[in-house]
Amino acid sequence: MNDASEKIGVCIERGKVNKSSPYPGDMAGQDGADELTVSALEWGVTPDKILSACNIGMQRIGEKFGRNEVFVPELLMSAKAMNAVMTHLKPFFQSGNVKAKGKFVIGTVAGDLHDIGKNLVAMVVEGNGWEVIDLGVDVKPSKFISAVKENSGCIVGLSALLTTTMVNMAKTVSEIKAVYPGTKIIVGGAPLTYDKAVKMGADGYSPDPQGTVEFLNKNLL
Amino acid sequence: MSLKYLPVDVEKEIYEVEISFKDLSITRKEIEHDIGYSGISAPEHFSGIIDAVLSRAADKCGIRAGYRIIDIQKKEDANHGLLLDGVFFSPDKIIYPQIKKAERAAMFAVTIGREMELWSGELFRRGEILMGYMADAAASSIVENITDLLHDHIRSRMLESEMKITNRYSPGYCNWNVSEQHLLFSLLPKNFCGISLTESSLMLPVKSVSGIIGIGKNVRYSKYNCNRCAVKDCTYRTRRRPGEKAVVLK
Numbered sequence: 001m002n003d004a005s006e007k008i009g010v011c012i013e014r015g016k017v018n019k020s021s022p023y024p025g026d027m028a029g030q031d032g033a034d035e036l037t038v039s040a041l042e043w044g045v046t047p048d049k050i051l052s053a054c055n056i057g058m059q060r061i062g063e064k065f066g067r068n069e070v071f072v073p074e075l076l077m078s079a080k081a082m083n084a085v086m087t088h089l090k091p092f093f094q095s096g097n098v099k100a101k102g103k104f105v106i107g108t109v110a111g112d113l114h115d116i117g118k119n120l121v122a123m124v125v126e127g128n129g130w131e132v133i134d135l136g137v138d139v140k141p142s143k144f145i146s147a148v149k150e151n152s153g154c155i156v157g158l159s160a161l162l163t164t165t166m167v168n169m170a171k172t173v174s175e176i177k178a179v180y181p182g183t184k185i186i187v188g189g190a191p192l193t194y195d196k197a198v199k200m201g202a203d204g205y206s207p208d209p210q211g212t213v214e215f216l217n218k219n220l221l
Numbered sequence: 222m223s224l225k226y227l228p229v230d231v232e233k234e235i236y237e238v239e240i241s242f243k244d245l246s247i248t249r250k251e252i253e254h255d256i257g258y259s260g261i262s263a264p265e266h267f268s269g270i271i272d273a274v275l276s277r278a279a280d281k282c283g284i285r286a287g288y289r290i291i292d293i294q295k296k297e298d299a300n301h302g303l304l305l306d307g308v309f310f311s312p313d314k315i316i317y318p319q320i321k322k323a324e325r326a327a328m329f330a331v332t333i334g335r336e337m338e339l340w341s342g343e344l345f346r347r348g349e350i351l352m353g354y355m356a357d358a359a360a361s362s363i364v365e366n367i368t369d370l371l372h373d374h375i376r377s378r379m380l381e382s383e384m385k386i387t388n389r390y391s392p393g394y395c396n397w398n399v400s401e402q403h404l405l406f407s408l409l410p411k412n413f414c415g416i417s418l419t420e421s422s423l424m425l426p427v428k429s430v431s432g433i434i435g436i437g438k439n440v441r442y443s444k445y446n447c448n449r450c451a452v453k454d455c456t457y458r459t460r461r462r463p464g465e466k467a468v469v470l471k
Contacts, residue, residue, distance in 0.1 A: 022266055023264065023266040023267075024264065024266070025264065025265055025266065068257070071256055071257030071258065072256060072257070072354060073256065073263070073264075073267045073351060073354065073355070074264075076350050076351050076354055077351060079350065080348075080350060080351070083348075110421075111419060111420060111421030111423070112421060112423065113419075113423060113427060114427075116354065116357055119345065119350075123350075162393065162399055162421055162422065162423060163393060163398065163399050164398075164399050164400050164421045164422045164423075165421050168421070
């Protein structure tokens with residue numbers, strides 16, 4: 001049983017989606033995350049155990065990304081493999097048998113239409129067992145506030161690529177904090193630094209998806 | 222390469238340059254380099270996807286490029302400022318020293334249109350996230366490649382009158398406030414090359430580049446002084462060609 005979940009974890013780390021996927025080359029023709037999850041569930045491996053193995057796989061690839069050993073494409077393949085697992089685990093989430101670690105509301109702030117970095121963070125966070133509520137791009141503070149209201153106890157992630165929209169990011173942090181002072185907010189994006197994040201009143205800053213996951217896990221309720 | 226250019230406004234020295242996809246030298250290796258595989262091979266699967274994206278990119282790029290040549294009316298050392306046709310720019314202390322010996326400036330804009338961007342978005346929505354990412358990365362590399370061609374074209378034209386040119390600098394980079402994008406476009410015809418600006422200075426189509434190039438007898442082209450800039454993950458840091466190193470300022 002352990003072997004089955006460990007293999008799924010390896011598929012997540014290596015980005016092996018399913019048997020027909022040619023990536024990675026050295027795993028061509030082997031079962032991927034998709035087939036292994038179906039088999040594991042049939043053998044009685046619990047969804048929690050599968051999810052835990054996935055989290056380990058995502059954490060490993062995230063750490064490699066943080067060390068510049070792999071790049072965005074590898075991370076995307078891992079997210080895709082994770083997605084294949086989640087397709088089979090979704091019914092267990094819906095029935096309440098498996099619980100997400102928490103809720104993460106994410107969006108690109110008003111005035112900014114860039115979404116690839118934000119999507120990448122969303123995929124990695126989801127792969128680490130969080131429920132992600134993606135508000136999209138050009139998101140006004142009021143929409144974030146509504147999402148916080150609808151998703152009690154959530155953590156918020158704000159993304160911006162432009163230096164001009166950092167002003168909107170600061171405004172969004174301030175408006176959310178004014179209504180929900182206890183809500184934790186993490187910010188990220190090319191023009192940001194730790195100092196700028198602190199200055200705008202955010203609780204966390206991460207230059208990469210794995211840092212966001214670490215922040216979320218530290219702030220588990 | 223000699224590119225054909227057409228006047229948009231002769232009096233104001235505004236031109237559009239004809240560039241087609243086949244003029245570009247974009248390669249799979251260049252895109253691999255731009256997304257991180259610098260000095261190492263990208264996995265074969267990824268290279269195949271880049272090839273697939275490039276094979277369709279020609280049909281999806283609506284290339285437009287143009288520029289305006291303007292006399293620099295005044296320079297202000299204290300403010301690191303330049304006055305161009307009554308518009309005052311503050312390109313800050315990284316860019317200003319490179320431009321201050323210039324007598325004229327080329328304000329340029331380049332775009333590949335919206336199709337690549339829409340295609341990438343559609344691929345992401347369909348769950349083809351890797352190809353969506355590669356399409357976005359290819360679009361960024363393509364628009365930079367076109368800007369390289371425009372830069373070379375301006376260099377060739379200026380050489381005809383024995384003038385040299387500087388590097389190109391864009392609002393939002395090298396500490397030049399991106400909000401001055403509005404000032405830059407105020408010097409160009411409305412909707413120049415099909416580009417418009419959002420309130421937050423984002424160019425639409427997103428895959429566009431704008432900027433300034435200094436022109437003069439005593440200016441020079443130099444390597445990017447990336448170590449003077451605080452933005453560690455800037456496009457131009459990562460876009461350095463293999464073997465090209467950032468200048469370390471002592």
